[in-house]
Amino acid sequence: MVQSKWMYALAAPGILYFLIFKFAPLWGLLIAFKEYNPFKGLWGSEWIGFTNFTELFKSEIFYLMLRNTFAINIFGIIFMFPLPILLALMLNEIRHETFKRINQSIVYLPHFLSWVVVASMTFFMLSTDVGLINKLISNMGFETVSFLSNPNLFWGLLTAQSMWKEVGWGTIIFLAAMAGVDPQQYEAAVIDGASRMKQIWHVTLPAIRPTIIILLILRLGHMADVGFEQILLMNNPLVTSVSQVFDTYAYTIGILGGKISVGVTVGMFKGVVGLILVMLSNYVVKKLGQEGIY
Template sequence: MLRIMEKALTALPIRKEKSYWSRLGARIVKHRAMYVLALPGVLFFILFKLTPLWGLLLAFKDYNPYSGFAGSEWVGFKHFADLFADRNFYIMLRNTFAINVFGLVFMFPLPILLALMLNEVRHGAFKRFNQSIVYLPHFLSWVVVASMTFFVLSTDVGIVNKLIGEAGHEPISFLSESKYFWGLITAQTMWKEAGWGTIIFLAAMAGVDPQRYEAAVVDGASRFRQIWHITLPAIRPTILILLILRLGQMADVGFEQMLLMMNPLVMQVAEVFDTYAYTQGILRGQISTGVTVGMFKGVVGFVLVMTSNYIVKKSGQEGIY
């Protein structure tokens, strides 16, 4: 009996385990529609995100257009040493972080507050109308925003200064006095981007279970109590994730906005890393210096994201990973 079973088992065909690449190919064929849909996004990141990373090597080379990328001389950390030794480095660092701190304090909470207000509007048509109004400034270019600022605040044709003059006071140089510059940049950003920033928070609020509000009404909770104890805790993970990502942009200031708003009279408070990289890299042809500034900003952003995410995770909340 045992011999018969042994012969039967040996007669069975031995099934070879498929290799990793065979299994991968089978999965691709099986889910080919999903891979085709993902292909444009993958190509985008390869071409515009991964491939340009080779350009970071220019921060460690003395780039010469005639010698090319490969033929330029290696200089190590020379450009970083020159950047840190530049007398304007700490001025740029102060201006960049000051503008971002202003934005973090005044700009970041504004979309949350605006989203809470829009979420309380019960009339559908009126709510959609208000959403359209607050979204509209986002689609205006910074050139348009800068022009509107000039026509509102300039000493010659500005509406505000005309009203100040009608009141018997001297016009105020909002655009050429350093003490107004950071506040002016923050106010522009708030007006342009606050409405657009409400989209994510409104989407998070839409996911809150309506039964929780109904139970709160039965318990006699006011609208403010419902917001404080239901809505805000429900969107807390979204707020923390966006806060972490925002902290990662602390070394980054909108280049186009700064370039349009700066002038020689406010240069001491307007010079930031973005404009410095443009001046050195494009106008003066020092490509390696511009790449060095960009790499420094990236490292600072990475450290801030990792640190803030670690703190959030240690506090028992969800981070970005």
């Protein structure tokens, strides 16, 4: 440790983050097994076993929330996950360094906008009364489209927002992986007569395959998670049937309704689902002959 003291110093902020914000709060999971009363405190509240879990699973909207949560995440995996890889491949092929850095900066910028700003921009573009797109549609002689209140468009709208906001930021890890590819492999491919596309297919993609697999496994671990702030801002009474997810339910019941135990129960259920999915996906990946995350 003395010899590697500077490495430990560099790792210290990350270690402290996980200890303070991830491991220390784990004791709070006990609330899921209690009828928590803030006045009595954690240890003074009554133990009720798995009653909160039973009520959650018997809830009329449990399967609705499960469907919506998984559907939104499946949309994200199908349409959102591959895009950073494609964008990173395109950025990696730019040979003019200044032009490349300018493009990288431009695609990174939306990540730093809050969801409040993104939701406001969406409203400005798609609302039926002041929306720019609906004004263009109306000027062309067509009827306006209720983009924000149509349940059939809600999941696609969330996915499109996430794509615009996060695709650029998602390229960072893939670009870093591509930077580690041995240049001699490209030189050998050129000598063999490989075109740029074949170099990407036979050199770049195999080199970053472990990174893609690890990120996919980790992404599957968040299948029970949906961006709470994004859903809350885009939600309205007309799309409740497709917008009700575990995060909004925990907020409504746990925070607004005062049933903190139910909110913690939902969070614990999400964590268990994520753990199971990570273990299953890692097992499948290893069975296919690839390197997993453990």
